[in-house]
Amino acid sequence: MANPLQLSIVAFKKGSYIIVEGKPNAANFFIIRGGKVGLSKEVSIVEEEGGNVLGPGDFFGVISTMSAHSHIETAQALTDVSLISVLRDQYDMLIEKNAPVAMKIIQQFSRRMRYLDEAVTRLTLKSSGTEHPSHLFKVGEYYARQSQYNQAYYAYYRYLQHCPEGDHLATAKERMSKIHPYAKAVYLEKKEGEFTRFYPKATMICSESEPGDELYIIQKGSIKVSKIVDDKEVLLALLKAGDIFGEMALLENKPRSASGIAHEDTTVMVVNRANFQRMVQTQPQLITRLTQLLAERIWVVYRQLANTIMANPLGRLYDRLWLEMEKNRVQPGPGESYSFDFGPKELINMVGMSMEEGKSVLQRLFENKKIKVVDNRIFTVDSEEIYKQTEYFKKMEKIQKSREEGSFKSLR
Numbered sequence: 001m002a003n004p005l006q007l008s009i010v011a012f013k014k015g016s017y018i019i020v021e022g023k024p025n026a027a028n029f030f031i032i033r034g035g036k037v038g039l040s041k042e043v044s045i046v047e048e049e050g051g052n053v054l055g056p057g058d059f060f061g062v063i064s065t066m067s068a069h070s071h072i073e074t075a076q077a078l079t080d081v082s083l084i085s086v087l088r089d090q091y092d093m094l095i096e097k098n099a100p101v102a103m104k105i106i107q108q109f110s111r112r113m114r115y116l117d118e119a120v121t122r123l124t125l126k127s128s129g130t131e132h133p134s135h136l137f138k139v140g141e142y143y144a145r146q147s148q149y150n151q152a153y154y155a156y157y158r159y160l161q162h163c164p165e166g167d168h169l170a171t172a173k174e175r176m177s178k179i180h181p182y183a184k185a186v187y188l189e190k191k192e193g194e195f196t197r198f199y200p201k202a203t204m205i206c207s208e209s210e211p212g213d214e215l216y217i218i219q220k221g222s223i224k225v226s227k228i229v230d231d232k233e234v235l236l237a238l239l240k241a242g243d244i245f246g247e248m249a250l251l252e253n254k255p256r257s258a259s260g261i262a263h264e265d266t267t268v269m270v271v272n273r274a275n276f277q278r279m280v281q282t283q284p285q286l287i288t289r290l291t292q293l294l295a296e297r298i299w300v301v302y303r304q305l306a307n308t309i310m311a312n313p314l315g316r317l318y319d320r321l322w323l324e325m326e327k328n329r330v331q332p333g334p335g336e337s338y339s340f341d342f343g344p345k346e347l348i349n350m351v352g353m354s355m356e357e358g359k360s361v362l363q364r365l366f367e368n369k370k371i372k373v374v375d376n377r378i379f380t381v382d383s384e385e386i387y388k389q390t391e392y393f394k395k396m397e398k399i400q401k402s403r404e405e406g407s408f409k410s411l412r
Contacts, residue, residue, distance in 0.1 A: 005093040008085040018075040019061050026071050028087045029061035035081030039073050062105055066295035072302045095284035102280060102287055109294040110251040116301040117257055133162035133255060135209035137172060142228050144175055151261060153183035154204040162210060195270055199262040208259045212249030214272050221266025227258045244290050300327060313361045315393025316351045322390040332384040340378040
């Protein structure tokens, strides 16, 4: 017999702090029964969708709890409040007992992820993406110029499908005719009851800007997630077996924000909107996994956004290195070495600097004898050094901010 779901009810007086930004090991999140809770961040990065005042039925602390990272916000009781406390390992049972709560959490996560993803594109890549299906033609054009005909053919095909009165119909058809002998595009038409698909290496699973009503669970292989920004392909993630992607288009019924391309021969399980609703009821472990993945992505994006507004460029490099260690759950220690999965050029791209600016900042980074390049990868002989330097630059920025605010007040 399954253990009954026993949730704790906790109360906080007006003015009390419930969770504190930066506190590690978040183990539980809260659903508000009564009263109002205010959320705040040490540094306000982007305006929060829906505001920062929560009431009955709202929840907070889910991102940090389900990603098992430190808290990314502070929650304070604006009135006396009554809260339901949910431990991380109770989430499966919560879904079984109350599927609408799970759907509300996932849908909010999906909206927030799309909103934050757009902010990262705007701030880090200095560009704004486009979700209109007409963008599919530009995607096709980019890959055609790169002689990546599998992806080009797929994008042109979807452009003709979703923009039957588009401005580039004749050109798209001409391009498709020319590259057809060299292109391998699979699953251009969906089949009912098709739950498993095999994608050969370098074939496109879905394209940015196309409408989507499926999510994918990788069973074998890996998938490159990327998007075309300012006529360049930007790598967003490399997903492996067990990962889920494509969920935002399914949950929100909006065009896809990025493309998924088979990085190697890959098998995926396909879940459409109708199947997803059933899975919420019947497979809570899968929904828990989806929640964890979304929480992890959101946590990382918040950290990326915080990095974009650091004033000191050297501080930004240290912070980005520390973010990678946090993502991989590396516990820093004096004298403990760590090798990153990327080199100097990739680090500059990650923080959105120009190569010209980045080279001079890198030179300063490598003046620290504990950091070097080995086999074109950044390497540190002392992982604690990355954490210490990051904390130093953050502390300096707080002091500078306090001085500026003090100067502003004195002028009023």
